[in-house]
Amino acid sequence: MNGFEFQCGTKMIFGKDKELCVGEELKKYGASRVLLVYGGSSIKKNGLYDKVIHALKEAGLFFEELPGVVPNPRVSLVRKGVEICREKDIDFLLAVGGGSVIDTCKAMSFGVYYEGDVWDLISGKTRPGEKRIPVADILTLPAAGSEESDSCVISDETIPMKTGFGSPLMRPVFSIMNPELTFTLPPYQTACGCMDIMAHAMERYFTRTPNVEMTDRVTEGILATVIHNLPKALENPRDYDARAEIMLCGTWAQNDMTGCGRQQDWFNHGLEHQISGFYDIAHGAGLAISFPAWMEFLSDKQECIPKLAQMAVRVWKVEMNFENPRETAKEGIKRLRSLIKESGLPLTLSEAGIGTEKFEMIADLMTNKGTHTCGSFYPMNKGDILTLLQMMA
Known part of the structure; x- marks a missing residue:
């Protein structure tokens, strides 16, 4: 066995109806201005979207929305999210979905504090710095493991190329995991x-x-x-x-x-x-x-x-x-x-x-x-x- 260091700082919140606490949990970590990131219509059809919106409003949190994440998530949406975060002074990212949504938020969180194009970080041209916007998630698809991992994978559909980067700071602050959200x-x-x-x-x-x-x-x-x-x-x-x-x-x-x-x-x-x-x-x-x-x-x-x-x-x-x-x-x-x-x-x-x-x-x-x-x-x-x-x- 080789020597190693291991630290996983993500708080796992697991069980039925745990998504209802997302607003108060965000406040515990100092969130005040949240960007809610998700994919398509599935979270609206199954009622999760309404629950999240209600929880954010009940907690008195300002929030903006960024839908449109797709499988093999695109750097174009990451760039759009970076612009929103800067314009709206976002201080916390909330991913509601699977690994593609979480990875989009992870890349975005470092891109906000990088002066160049975020693809420089994703492609490995430049190493990520020590500053990032914290990320939390509500997991709806067990697969990528991005809810506790220290890496993300993003695609540039114009090249095409799919690659990623990592950082010890990339692990989400907390992850809400309700198996009921995977029933559909x-x-x-x-x-x-x-x-x-x-x-x-x-x-x-x-x-x-x-x-x-x-x-x-x-x-x-x-x-x-x-x-x-x-x-x-x-x-x-x-x-x-x-x-x-x-x-x-x-x-x-x-x-x-x-x-x-x-x-x-x-x-x-x-x-x-x-x-x-x-x-x-x-x-x-x-x-x-x-x-x-x-x-x-x-x-x-x-x-x-x-x-x-x-x-x-x-x-x-x-x-x-x-x-x-x-x-x-x-x-x-x-x-x-x-x-x-x-x-x-x-x-x-x-x-x-x-x-x-x-x-x-x-x-x-x-x-x-x-x-x-x-x-x-x-x-x-x-x-x-x-x-x-x-x-x-």
């Missing part, structure tokens, strides 16, 4: 969210760092819990207990608790960001395509088989084949693919309507035209990535 999620969004959660866990799980049993076991518990509860939530969308388990897994898979003391991989997220930057596919759907194919690719690499087999045994309850652990690993991959298919997600790029024409460009972007490798569990060169993309096709 469509099955596809529920499944995409669960795949995103599993991917966050697996990006940390697949490591070369030895002696990380505790975080291995916690990660395996997160994966097993999602696997157990996803079918329940799809069968009965109003199953509070299943939704609660999934929501908690989403947060703990991404607040980096399970990443402590270990090298992390993040190849699949980098690949998916390239794909969704070009094709605007749902993030969880892209990960559903890439992860099993990547694991299949690694099942031919002797040094990767022990960890793949360990996951198969501990998470998927596959019986260990000590004479041929590769077969154990492949059975685990088979069961992952079965869950993805049964959940209604694509397993190939063609199922998602994506062709092969961008493969060379994606591989070049990820490897700086073949000069770098990606990932740490198994460093992927340009040829490896092209092979993998063909496996995903």
Whole structure:
């Protein structure tokens, strides 16, 4: 196990009707002028919007609204939010939605105090400073884990490019999490969210760092819990207990608790960001395509088989084949693919309507035209990535 520092300062407010306290909670943290950021009409249809507006008015808070956040959130809306914050002297950002809304607020919070274009921060051209507007959220889609994470991901649709940045100051001040708010999620969004959660866990799980049993076991518990509860939530969308388990897994898979003391991989997220930057596919759907194919690719690499087999045994309850652990690993991959298919997600790029024409460009972007490798569990060169993309096709 490697040495590490870990601090997660986000206050989690979890349970039924907790969104009703948002106004008073904001006041506790000194908010007086709030920008309410959200996506489309869903929070108005399910009544959450009216509850939030009532709570803000009851608390006597001034607020402005910024709707229009979309999946793979756009830097154009971040820029608009920065302008509103400066013009209206906003001192707190309230994200009501999923990871796209929260990430939009995170980028905005640092952009307000940066004199240049906020894309400089997002793209890594400039490091974020020490000043930002605090962010709080009411979570409606467990997936990205942005409600407690220290990073955000934003797209520039004009390039196209999808990337992000992070800072210890980026974690929201508090996150309100009521599983009831996820009852109306469509099955596809529920499944995409669960795949995103599993991917966050697996990006940390697949490591070369030895002696990380505790975080291995916690990660395996997160994966097993999602696997157990996803079918329940799809069968009965109003199953509070299943939704609660999934929501908690989403947060703990991404607040980096399970990443402590270990090298992390993040190849699949980098690949998916390239794909969704070009094709605007749902993030969880892209990960559903890439992860099993990547694991299949690694099942031919002797040094990767022990960890793949360990996951198969501990998470998927596959019986260990000590004479041929590769077969154990492949059975685990088979069961992952079965869950993805049964959940209604694509397993190939063609199922998602994506062709092969961008493969060379994606591989070049990820490897700086073949000069770098990606990932740490198994460093992927340009040829490896092209092979993998063909496996995903």
